[in-house]
Amino acid sequence: MCMVCRQYPCHSGCPNAPEPKPLLICMQCGSGIYAGDKHFNGVCEECLGMYSVKDWLEMFGEELEEAGEAI
Numbered sequence: 001m002c003m004v005c006r007q008y009p010c011h012s013g014c015p016n017a018p019e020p021k022p023l024l025i026c027m028q029c030g031s032g033i034y035a036g037d038k039h040f041n042g043v044c045e046e047c048l049g050m051y052s053v054k055d056w057l058e059m060f061g062e063e064l065e066e067a068g069e070a071i
Contacts, residue, residue, distance in 0.1 A: 005014035022032025028047035038045045057063060
């Protein structure tokens with residue numbers, strides 16, 4: 001039994017509790033993605049914020065259109 005939290009195994013808030021294991025590893029930055037974290041196809045939310053609109057369009061197989069001359 002833990003002398004701090006008086007539980008076995010330790011309560012998750014106890015300083016003696018083991019570090020949680022990530023469910024996924026971000027494919028961009030390599031950081032852990034834990035339960036409750038948001039991600040898209042294995043890319044963490046922080047890394048997703050670095051993509052531009054053009055990057056997002058390319059990921060979904062789209063591209064910006066070029067305007068033609070008016071008739």
